[in-house]
Amino acid sequence: MSNEDVVANAIEAVTSKAVTDNEFRALCLSNPREAVKQATGLELPENFKLQVVENAGAHYTLVLPDAVSGEELNESELEQVAGGATSTTFMFLIAPECFHPTNDGDKPF
Secondary structure (H helix, E strand, O other): OOHHHHHHHHHHHHHHHHHHOHHHHHHHHHOHHHHHHHHHOOOOOOOOOOOOOOOOOOEEEEOOOOOOOOOOOOHHHHHHHHHOOOOOOEEEEOOHHHHOOOOOOOOOO
């Protein structure tokens, strides 16, 4: 199973339980690491930060790349820039209703 599959399954397990279990929902907000463990049995790495927010409309998280010192780029960094590849990750967390058409058939955006 790929990492993407593991993440997708974990998200499904946590959100499914949080929809119907108010106590678990509160745990998701106060201690998301423990909520993931309870729902999936997975322990998140210590350096992995997880934030859970209530559905109050669209939410956007931008993950900034590591800060660069004033030094010149090394060969590997130059290749990434020249090749257009980067290890920067952008995460878009959008309210679930944004993925479903509205009742009148209009696009949700």
